[in-house]
Amino acid sequence: MNSNAVIAIHGGAGTILRTSMSASAEADYHAALNAVLSAGQRVLAEGGSALDAVSEAVRLLEDCALFNAGHGAVYTAAGTHELDAAIMDGRTLDAGAICCVKRVRNPVLAARLVLERSDHVLFAGEGAEAFAAAQGLEFVDNSYFDTDARYRQWQVAREQQRPMLDHDAATLASAASNVNEPTPHEPIDPNRKFGTVGAVALDRHGHLAAATSTGGVTNKQVGRVGDTPLIGAGCYADDATCAVSTTGSGEMFMRMVAAYDVAAQMAYRQVSLEEAAHDVVMNRLPKIDGRGGLVAVDVHGNVTLPFNTEGMYRGFARLGEAPVTAIYR
Numbered sequence: 001m002n003s004n005a006v007i008a009i010h011g012g013a014g015t016i017l018r019t020s021m022s023a024s025a026e027a028d029y030h031a032a033l034n035a036v037l038s039a040g041q042r043v044l045a046e047g048g049s050a051l052d053a054v055s056e057a058v059r060l061l062e063d064c065a066l067f068n069a070g071h072g073a074v075y076t077a078a079g080t081h082e083l084d085a086a087i088m089d090g091r092t093l094d095a096g097a098i099c100c101v102k103r104v105r106n107p108v109l110a111a112r113l114v115l116e117r118s119d120h121v122l123f124a125g126e127g128a129e130a131f132a133a134a135q136g137l138e139f140v141d142n143s144y145f146d147t148d149a150r151y152r153q154w155q156v157a158r159e160q161q162r163p164m165l166d167h168d169a170a171t172l173a174s175a176a177s178n179v180n181e182p183t184p185h186e187p188i189d190p191n192r193k194f195g196t197v198g199a200v201a202l203d204r205h206g207h208l209a210a211a212t213s214t215g216g217v218t219n220k221q222v223g224r225v226g227d228t229p230l231i232g233a234g235c236y237a238d239d240a241t242c243a244v245s246t247t248g249s250g251e252m253f254m255r256m257v258a259a260y261d262v263a264a265q266m267a268y269r270q271v272s273l274e275e276a277a278h279d280v281v282m283n284r285l286p287k288i289d290g291r292g293g294l295v296a297v298d299v300h301g302n303v304t305l306p307f308n309t310e311g312m313y314r315g316f317a318r319l320g321e322a323p324v325t326a327i328y329r
């Protein structure tokens with residue numbers, strides 16, 4: 001039995017400033033992270049698999065309105081919610097993911113069923129929902145994901161985007177060549193935080209797993225899919241190297257194949273988990289304005305939680321030890 005079993009989680013990264021957070025909001029985040037870590041720790045303590053621990057942790061994070069996944073997901077430009085999730089088993093390299101679902105209460109559970117009960121890795125939209133329904137998963141109305149806080153964020157994002165929406169394609173193209181104008185690739189609201197959730201774990205049997213779930217980014221175009229459900233970008237696990245779950249500006253994490261790059265650097269450059277993760281988050285992503293962070297664990301139980309933003313909701317828990325949670329740098 002591996003005595004280094006550990007679970008690490010994140011609840012998103014971004015402009016999370018001490019000065020803009022009330023003491024009670026801060027306490028709520030710590031309490032939520034602690035509760036999720038304790039649940040994951042219990043699964044591992046009972047000899048459960050890393051896959052079970054990350055599924056349970058992400059399911060709980062999805063059900064918590066504080067985070068942008070499941071209930072509490074951000075709004076699309078159409079005022080709806082579209083959810084993405086992925087999960088990967090480091091023991092077998094089996095993976096499952098779903099994207100653009102609107103009515104599956106817990107997207108991570110759908111991803112898990114894709115992993116376990118289908119011949120495929122990724123289902124999208126209606127097909128993903130048909131698969132989840134056939135598996136007997138719980139469905140909810142899209143309004144179940146509504147929260148007042150995300151609604152307000154959406155209103156702010158819409159206001160900031162209005163000038164861009166008024167441009168036609170030609171004007172956008174010329175704005176993109178003017179350094180003083182926002183380009184279409186810039187975040188709608190540079191101050192927004194990325195609230196995706198994720199978990200990585202090493203179990204007592206020495207196996208790794210990772211899971212990630214998100215509502216995406218506020219005011220995203222309908223049909224937009226980010227890094228979260230893409231194996232290798234937002235989620236990756238391989239017993240030979242590490243398990244990784246990311247959060248941040250999804251387009252950049254996709255272009256960097258960020259989660260896999262951590263594993264690849266460990267395999268090909270033979271560097272430590274910490275060094276590989278640091279390089280991806282602090283050196284490589286910033287080169288293309290990639291903002292965010294990740295949580296990662298290796299087979300020895302090393303944990304790293306780097307981010308290049310002001311804060312990231314995060315924590316880890318080792319067996320028999322109190323969970324450690326943090327928000328700011």
Ligand code: ASP
Nearest residue numbers: 194195196216226248250
């Ligand atoms: N990476 C997510 C996405 O682009 C957003 C986030 O991490 O909050 O969909």
